Amino acid sequence: MESTKIPTEQDVLDKVTVRLILEHEKEQWNAFIEKEHYLHNPTLVGEQLRYVAEVGGRWLALLSWSGAAYHIAGRDRWIGWSDMQRRNRLHFVVSNSRFLLRTGRGEYPNLASRILRLSLARLDGDWCERYGHGLLLAETFVDIEAYAGTCYKASNWIELGRTKGFERAGTDYYEPHARPKRLFIRPLHRKARELLSAPELPDAWGAQERCFHPGCTVKTPQLRSIFGQFNAVPDPRAVRGRRYPIGCLLSIAACAVLAGAQGYEAIADYASHLTQPQRRALRCWKRRNGAYDAPCATTFWELFNAIDPDRLDQVVCTVLKELQGERPAAIAVDGKTVRSTRPDAEHDNKLNLFAALAHEQAIVQNQIAIDDKSNEIPALADLLEPLELDGTVVTADALNTQRESARHIVQDKGAHYVFTVKDNQPGLRQRIEQRLSGRTFSLSPPHR
Structure with a gap:
């Protein structure tokens, strides 16, 4: 006689x-x-890829994994990658786009998380076999009105907050759908975050990286304008043998870096994707057949190793702000030691820069050289002096959390500030914790 015993949850698991x-x-x-x-x-x-979870041939659940969302603010902030890195590495991110549990709600409380674990255990291998590349990160979206995302929490997914309630309605634009979702992610590699945002990938992953070129989005009249500004920079190269004006090379390099290029090869690669009208506007080398060439990596290397860095810095900041368009709503100030700089023979110091950087566009607004990190405090006024900051939010690390810095930003520049307070100022930190205990607040710019 056939058994009619109802399987327990453990039997199913x-x-x-x-x-x-x-x-x-x-x-x-x-x-x-x-x-x-x-x-x-x-x-x-x-x-x-489409999967099915089954017991004895009965389909208990259906789930799918597919291409990740092109741009999700919470995920992109967590990764910390640039726009160019996102374009070239997005295929390393996969979305759990569908998950349908076909059992009764609450019938097998742990079944969903078990199925997720089993699916993830084989996902990377299946993906490599089908598409020829591995995966580093998974993401999913949980409808706030219908589900709590319990199975993802139980499977050690990380919740990053809510989406803004938009969906892609075409190639270039999004429309609101009034149903924001909770965003969850799960690293599929112990160094997923580090790899996705790395300046260069290790060979194993670099061989799988894609190379998408958005092209130069700067309009031709604007290219001519920045060419004129860059062409005024003194050219250190010998006159004989110059194929490309200095304005041409510096304009291309600025646009390339703004688009996410890092290194001479990446800048040259960006140059190779310029259109013929763009090359003509930048006065690239013209062949006898009328076609315009693009400069190679060696050409950029020779120029940047000979140019006056201070003069170049002044022009670059001016041009980048022009390309940026509107004044940024927030800037960050911080000091860094420049990599690959040669120590000074007398003082054995590397080059230290104190810079003001636009938050959204990551464009330098101004920067100055300082002796060491401690000199940021008195140099703040000099750094901000040429900038229009009325209504702008200025952020800084704990080193710049100083009364005079706050006074200068608010009273002299008409801006607002967000400073970091750490244990090096225990009294101030304690007072802040007491005042803010149990409170929540918005990061929107305050009204003065």
């Missing part, structure tokens, strides 16, 4: 398996999603 669907099962998989999933939409974007 012990027997459940997760596998890729077969080609002839896709229609059935899509039908279940269309009928039972709250989105009622089985369409997936980009690279994709």
Whole structure:
């Protein structure tokens, strides 16, 4: 006589398996999603894999992994990558785009997290076999109105907050859908964050990195304008053999760095994707057949190793602010020791720069050389002196949390400040903790 015993949760957890669907099962998989999933939409974007979780041939759950969202503010801030890095490494991020549990709600409380774990255990291998590259990070979105995301929390996913409630409605724009979701991520590699934001990837991952070129988005009239400013910089190269004016090379380098290029090879690669009209506007070398060449990496290297850095710095800051457009809402001030600078023979010091950087665009507004880190405090006024800061928020680390710095920013520059307080100022920290205990506040600029 056939047993009618209802399986316990432990029976199901012990027997459940997760596998890729077969080609002839896709229609059935899509039908279940269309009928039972709250989105009622089985369409997936980009690279994709569909899985089924089953016990004894019964489909208990359906889930899919597909291409990650192009731009999610919370995820991108957590990673800390540039726009260029995001374009070239987004395929290392995968989205758990569908998850349909076909059991009764609360019937098997731990089943969803078990299925997630089983799916993740084989995901990277399946993805490599299908698409030829590995995965570093997973993301998913949980509808606030319908679910609590319990299974993701139980599976050690990290919640990064809520989305803003927009969805892609075309190639270049988004529309509000009035249903913000909770964003969860899960690293699939112990160094996922470090790799995704690394200046250069190790060979194993670098071989899988893509190379997308957004092209030069600066309009031709603006290219001519910045060419004129850069061309006024004294050219240290010998007159004989110059193929490219200094304004041409500096304009290309500025646009390339603004687009995320790092290093001479990346700048030259950016130059190679300039259109013929753009090359003409920048006065690139013209061949006899009428085509305009793009400068190579060696050309940029020779120029930047001979140019006057102080004069270049002044022009670069001016041009980058022009390319930036509107004045930034917030800037950060900080000091850094420049990498790969040669020690001074007498003082054995490396080059220290104190810079003001726009938050959103990551564009330097101004920078000055200082002797060492401690000299940031008296140099703040000099750094901010040429900048229009009325209504701007200035952020700084604990070193610059000083009364005089705060006074200068508010009274002399008409700006606001957000300073960091650490244990080096225990009295101030204690007073702040007492006043802010149990309170929440907005990071929007305050009204004066």
